[in-house]
Amino acid sequence: MSELLQNPPSTLVIASRESRLAMWQAEHVRARLTLLYPQCDIKIVGMSTKGDQILDRTLSKVGGKGLFVKELEVAMAEGRADLAVHSLKDVPMELPEGFALAAVLEREDPRDAFVSNDYASLDELPAGAVVGTSSLRRQSLIAARYPQLVIKPLRGNLDTRLGKLDRGDYAAIILAAAGLKRLGLPERIRALLDPADSLPAAGQGAMAIEIAERNDGIDLMALLAPLNHEATAQAVTAERKVSKVFGGSCQVPLAAYATVADGQMHLRAMVATPDGVRMASAEVRGAAADPEALGEQVAALLCEQDAVGILSSCLSEAAQSEADARSATLAGGPSGA
Numbered sequence: 001m002s003e004l005l006q007n008p009p010s011t012l013v014i015a016s017r018e019s020r021l022a023m024w025q026a027e028h029v030r031a032r033l034t035l036l037y038p039q040c041d042i043k044i045v046g047m048s049t050k051g052d053q054i055l056d057r058t059l060s061k062v063g064g065k066g067l068f069v070k071e072l073e074v075a076m077a078e079g080r081a082d083l084a085v086h087s088l089k090d091v092p093m094e095l096p097e098g099f100a101l102a103a104v105l106e107r108e109d110p111r112d113a114f115v116s117n118d119y120a121s122l123d124e125l126p127a128g129a130v131v132g133t134s135s136l137r138r139q140s141l142i143a144a145r146y147p148q149l150v151i152k153p154l155r156g157n158l159d160t161r162l163g164k165l166d167r168g169d170y171a172a173i174i175l176a177a178a179g180l181k182r183l184g185l186p187e188r189i190r191a192l193l194d195p196a197d198s199l200p201a202a203g204q205g206a207m208a209i210e211i212a213e214r215n216d217g218i219d220l221m222a223l224l225a226p227l228n229h230e231a232t233a234q235a236v237t238a239e240r241k242v243s244k245v246f247g248g249s250c251q252v253p254l255a256a257y258a259t260v261a262d263g264q265m266h267l268r269a270m271v272a273t274p275d276g277v278r279m280a281s282a283e284v285r286g287a288a289a290d291p292e293a294l295g296e297q298v299a300a301l302l303c304e305q306d307a308v309g310i311l312s313s314c315l316s317e318a319a320q321s322e323a324d325a326r327s328a329t330l331a332g333g334p335s336g337a
């Protein structure tokens with residue numbers, strides 16, 4: 001474990017999104033920092049991001065991951081906050097100049113969870129049953145294994161999504177197990193999807209603390225170092241490297257999941273088309289101390305299976321559906337609003 005910072009500041013402000021999960025995560029970081037630095041007064045400021053406000057379109061269409069972190073970065077740049085707590089899955093692969101991840105916390109359950117009031121698992125769903133998810137990764141994995149099911153978009157924070165399930169809009173929904181566990185809702189999980197069937201997204205289940213460069217002499221990197229969990233940090237570095245190689249967006253179905261034991265990493269990754277028809281998957285094992293190299297190796301194996309061709313067909317499909325939507329609007333067709 002890293003050493004404690006000897007001269008911590010007297011106050012710290014944590015920026016967080018306002019969803020219940022985000023607030024739980026910020027509160028968790030505050031509690032852990034308070035144990036380490038009891039003399040430091042730590043506040044949480046909640047803020048709404050574009051990702052929270054735009055709920056009528058899928059994220060892949062409105063610009064993706066950065067939408068959940070931008071406002072928090074602005075607060076740090078303006079000195080209104082010292083650190084931001086994120087779900088790592090929502091953090092872009094490349095941070096803007098002047099920002100850094102100071103710590104990655106020990107990972108919660110990284111698996112996807114099957115949530116339903118009427119069915120115990122994906123296998124039990126009847127043909128034509130509607131499954132809610134807006135993740136292209138989850139969509140393509142379900143379409144590949146259960147072509148008889150209907151996938152319908154599902155956005156909003158966890159409580160919103162569960163509300164839509166309970167209202168009867170879906171027979172089942174897929175959520176990250178980590179979020180449900182953190183919110184004290186583990187009983188909503190009817191089944192956990194095996195990573196072999198539903199390979200998790202890069203960073204799923206891990207929390208990260210982001211900081212901005214500063215020149216007031218306060219070493220936040222050192223202050224936060226004791227919260228960093230080395231094995232998780234190595235795993236997510238490899239996963240995020242895979243994502244970065246393929247453009248780092250959430251506009252393509254991409255999964256990357258690493259486990260680390262005794263200094264050895266096992267990294268699996270997958271890219272697919274949204275309909276699950278074309279899929280490339282690969283795995284590598286090696287020293288956890290060199291996570292980026294493992295990420296590059298697995299990406300190279302995916303490329304041997306035409307990952308680039310698979311992904312470019314996704315991107316042209318996305319562009320085509322946007323063009324279709326625009327021309328429908330121009331032609332006076334039914335407006336999406």
Ligand SMILES: NCc1[nH]cc(CCC(=O)O)c1CC(=O)O
Nearest residue numbers: 087089175176178179204205206
């Ligand atoms: N994309 C939204 C998001 N970002 C992080 C989590 C869950 C918690 C986590 O993965 O750490 C979720 C919800 C979900 O995917 O169901």
